[in-house]
Amino acid sequence: MSVPLLSGKVFLLVTGASQGIGKQITESFATLLGNGSVVLLIARNKNALKETAQKLPKSLSVHTASMDLSVATADELKDVVCKALGSESATQFEKAVIVHNAGSLGDVSKPANDMKDFEIWRNYYNLNVFSPAILNGVFMELFNKETKVTRLVVNITSLCGIQPCKSLAYYCTGKAAREMFFKVFAIENPQVNVLNYSPGPVETDMQEVLRNNLGDADGKKTFNDIKASGSVLTTEQTINRLMEILKLQNYKSGDHVDYYDKQDLKQ
Template structure:
C-alpha cells in the first residue's frame, strides 16, 4: 500500500499529544496535494501545535482541528464532525481513500484491584469513551465515505489479549474495543463489495503520560518495577519508533483485515 498515491481524507483522534500527535505528523508527510487531515482531541492548543508541525512538513495538504470532548459526544456529534470537516469545498465523494485512526483512549483507575470496582457509573463512563464512542464514530465514518476505499486503524494493546494486574479498566476496554473491530472485519470479509480494511495495531510500551501514570500509581508493585526499569534502561519505546513501525506495517500490507499486529511481531 502506497500512502502517497491517492487523495486522502485522514482523521485521527487523540491527536494533541503522545502517539496520536506523532502518528498524525508522520502519516501526513505521505499524503498527496489537497488531501485533508482532521485532528480531534480535547486540547485546542495541543491540536494547533500538531497542525503547525504538519503544515511545516507538508504544506500541500489541508489541516483542520476539531476540539471535542469524546467522553460526552454521541452519534449526532460525530455525524456533524465528519460533515463539518469535509465542508462545501471538499465533499466526501472527492476523496479516493479515507483513513481513520482510533487513537483516543484513557487508562482508568490503576490504584485498585478488579474486585474493588463496584461503581456502575465509573464503568459506564470508561466504556463510553473507550468503546461506545469509538464504535459510533466508526459507524458514521463508514457511512460518510461509503464510496471510497477505507482504512480503519484501532490503536489497541497487548492488554486486549492478556490480563495485567491493576489494569482492569484498560484491559477490559481494549479487549471489547478490539473485538468490535474484529467483528467488523469478519463481516466485511464475506461482502464481495466491501472496500474496508481493518488493522488493530498494538504500539508496545511507549514513553507517554499514560505509561508514566502506570509506573507511578499502579497498585501492583511488579508493574511499577517493570515500567521503572524500562525507563531507567531506556528500553521503553518512543512515539516516533512505534509510529515508524506502524507505517511500515500498513504500507507492507501483509496482514489480514482485523489482525492484531504488535510492535514486536
C-alpha cells in the first residue's frame, strides 16, 4: 500500500512500540519508509523493544529507548529524540511522524464513586495525558514549521473517549482529555496533519483484561460476546485500516476516526 504521508525520508517516533498495536504500527509503517529514514521506538520493556527493532528493514536507522513515560521529564524526552537524530538535521527529513500509542486501562474493577485516591489519578494522567502532550511539544520544537518538514501526528484513541462505559472512568476520561488536547493542537497548528484514530476492539492484553476483570457485569459480558462472535480485530487488520485512512486523507485534521467509519465514502 502506498501512503504518501509515510513515503520518502521520514523520522518516525512510536510510543508503546514493544507490543500490541504499537508493535504492529512500527512494523507496518516501517515497510513504507524510504531509505535513510530514522525510527525511534519508546516503551518500558527493553527486550521487547529490541525484538520489534530487529524485525524492521535494514535500510532504516532504528533506535530504541526503554523508559517510563509517566515519570520522564521534557528534557529527558528531548535528549532521546536528539540522540536518535544524531548528526542529522531535522531539515534533512521530508516527513516527521509521531504516533502516540502508549497508554493503560487503569483499574477496571471499580465504579467511579470508588476512585478516591489522588495519587492513582495523578499517576494515570501522567502516563496517559501529560506525557503525550509534553512529548508532542518536544517533537514539534525540533520539527518546527521553519524546518519545512511535513508533519503527521497520530493519537491512538478509543470509542471510550467519546462514549462512557461503566467501570472505565480512568480510561474514558484519560482518552477524552488526550483526544481533546490533540484537537486543540490541531486547530492551533493548521500546518500539521493530526488524526485521532480509534482502532476498534483489537486482540491485545487490554482486551483480555476487559473480558476477565471489568467490574461492570454487563460490560464484561459485552466484551466476551465480541470475542465469542469472532468480531475482535487483529492488530494487522486495524493498522491496515489506519494506513488506508492516512492514504485517503478524507478527514479534517484533529478528527476522531474509528476503524468502522466509512472514510472512503467521504469525498
